[in-house]
Amino acid sequence: MRSLIDIVDLSxxxxxxxxxxxxxxxxxxxxxxxxxxxxxxxxLFFEPSTRTRLSFEAAMYELGGNVLSVTxxxxxxxxxxxxxxxxxxxxxxxxxxxxxxxxxxxxxxxAANNASIPVINAGDGGHCHPTQTLADLLTIFREKGHxxxxxxxxxxxxxxxxxxxxxINALSRYSGVRFVLISPEELKLPSxxxxxxxxxxxLPYVQTTDLEGAIPSLDILYMTRVQRERFxxxxxxxxxxxxxxxxxxxxxxxxQDLCIMxxxxxxxxxxxSIDDDPRACYFKQVLNGKYxxxxxxLKLLKEAQA
Ligand code: CP
Numbered sequence: 001m002r003s004l005i006d007i008v009d010l011s012x013x014x015x016x017x018x019x020x021x022x023x024x025x026x027x028x029x030x031x032x033x034x035x036x037x038x039x040x041x042x043x044l045f046f047e048p049s050t051r052t053r054l055s056f057e058a059a060m061y062e063l064g065g066n067v068l069s070v071t072x073x074x075x076x077x078x079x080x081x082x083x084x085x086x087x088x089x090x091x092x093x094x095x096x097x098x099x100x101x102x103x104x105x106x107x108x109x110x111a112a113n114n115a116s117i118p119v120i121n122a123g124d125g126g127h128c129h130p131t132q133t134l135a136d137l138l139t140i141f142r143e144k145g146h147x148x149x150x151x152x153x154x155x156x157x158x159x160x161x162x163x164x165x166x167x168i169n170a171l172s173r174y175s176g177v178r179f180v181l182i183s184p185e186e187l188k189l190p191s192x193x194x195x196x197x198x199x200x201x202x203l204p205y206v207q208t209t210d211l212e213g214a215i216p217s218l219d220i221l222y223m224t225r226v227q228r229e230r231f232x233x234x235x236x237x238x239x240x241x242x243x244x245x246x247x248x249x250x251x252x253x254x255x256q257d258l259c260i261m262x263x264x265x266x267x268x269x270x271x272x273s274i275d276d277d278p279r280a281c282y283f284k285q286v287l288n289g290k291y292x293x294x295x296x297x298l299k300l301l302k303e304a305q306a
């Protein structure tokens with residue numbers, strides 16, 4: 001049974017295929033309005049979410065399907081101690097596909113190994129968030145028309161930022177991409193991500209703490225939130241949370257066609273005064289996430305039936 005746990009589960013051809021289907025959905029939504037008639041998506045969210053859960057649910061409704069939903073462990077039998085494995089087996093009796101978010105790394109894989117239906121990882125702790133990467137890729141494609149030869153800056157929490165890890169992996173597959181990694185020392189990109197992507201494919205990258213100095217060279221600036229929920233120590237979080245705040249002033253030397261991205265939720269990292277700048281693409285990412293999740297649901301359900 002095909003599931004999606006990590007962005008590495010999708011080949012580059014499959015990424016391109018999903019982008020193609022999403023673009024077709026955008027152009028011809030009526031063509032897809034009954035594609036999932038009679039099918040049910042179960043959204044199991046054991047960690048907070050606004051965009052991911054609602055966009056999965058909106059995606060399924062727009063495909064003509066239905067949704068079963070668990071939000072927060074307190075309202076399900078997980079509160080009584082039920083395991084992820086038993087939850088996955090149980091939900092397989094009611095639904096055709098699962099989207100699951102869980103605070104523990106590896107939980108989505110456990111669910112996939114025990115479910116008899118496809119499981120989509122909607123975020124497992126600090127590990128992976130592959131459907132955010134699909135949203136990010138569609139956004140870059142719609143803004144730039146290609147992935148090759150872009151200079152992409154990642155700024156903020158590159159240590160715990162699962163969206164950063166997955167997007168670096170995806171972009172590493174395209175030619176001529178250069179990476180600028182902007183973070184405080186304590187929140188640098190983990191060595192394993194560097195080793196498995198940037199170093200493995202001999203991709204050019206620089207690490208810096210200087211956001212303003214990096215901005216003029218960038219085609220894409222991917223801002224991230226310093227995630228309070230990933231810190232063991234509140235003092236460290238408070239010290240690091242406002243290291244980078246993007247303001248109109250800092251954008252003075254930026255390219256006119258810079259694409260400013262953020263997986264959201266935003267706390268302080270991007271001033272709201274940037275929201276009306278045509279280079280701000282973070283709410284476009286939110287919408288693109290729905291289209292890519294529609295394309296993914298279609299693909300996994302089709303493969304499950306084959
Ligand atoms: N980007 C993202 O995962 O947002 P939510 O936490 O609101 O789902």
